Amino acid sequence: MIHLHPVAWPRRVAVVRVDAGAEVFSFSFAGHVSTDFAYLDEDRPETLQERIDLAVEASIGPTQVVCDTARGVVVASTLIFGHGGAPPRAGTGVREPLRGRPARGSGPRVKPKGPEFFPPP
Numbered sequence: 001m002i003h004l005h006p007v008a009w010p011r012r013v014a015v016v017r018v019d020a021g022a023e024v025f026s027f028s029f030a031g032h033v034s035t036d037f038a039y040l041d042e043d044r045p046e047t048l049q050e051r052i053d054l055a056v057e058a059s060i061g062p063t064q065v066v067c068d069t070a071r072g073v074v075v076a077s078t079l080i081f082g083h084g085g086a087p088p089r090a091g092t093g094v095r096e097p098l099r100g101r102p103a104r105g106s107g108p109r110v111k112p113k114g115p116e117f118f119p120p121p
Contacts, residue, residue: 004055014055018048027051029058030065032077057081 002016014029025047026035034054038047057063058079068076 002052002055004052004059006060009059012059012061014059016048016051016055025051027055027058029055029063029079031067031074032058032065032079034079 001018003013004016005011005013012029014027016025016027018025022044023037023039024035025038025044026033028034034051036047036051038044058081062082064080066078066080067074
């Protein structure tokens with residue numbers, strides 16, 4: 001497990017994790033989790049480096065995390081790099097179920113929310 005944060009902003013922590021079997025690589029930041037898999041030994045260094053690069057980019061910002069919640073539980077999240085509603089980068093988020101539609105067909109309404117993070121001055 002690797003914890004990354006800018007020196008000037010220690011509360012912007014991104015965590016990179018490699019699970020015991022060394023096949024599952026993930027990073028988390030402000031409630032968003034992004035996971036990738038590498039089953040072949042030769043793919044593992046590249047997959048780990050991608051997770052580290054995403055963690056660094058998320059921690060130095062500017063970024064926004066949008067978490068869709070239902071009854072207080074995060075059901076989906078999207079990590080957006082840059083300001084002004086830039087589209088999410090490939091592989092950085094998931095958007096299911098859709099906003100405003102009931103979760104699981106008849107469950108609670110899904111509500112988007114999330115913090116915006118900008119680089120320190």
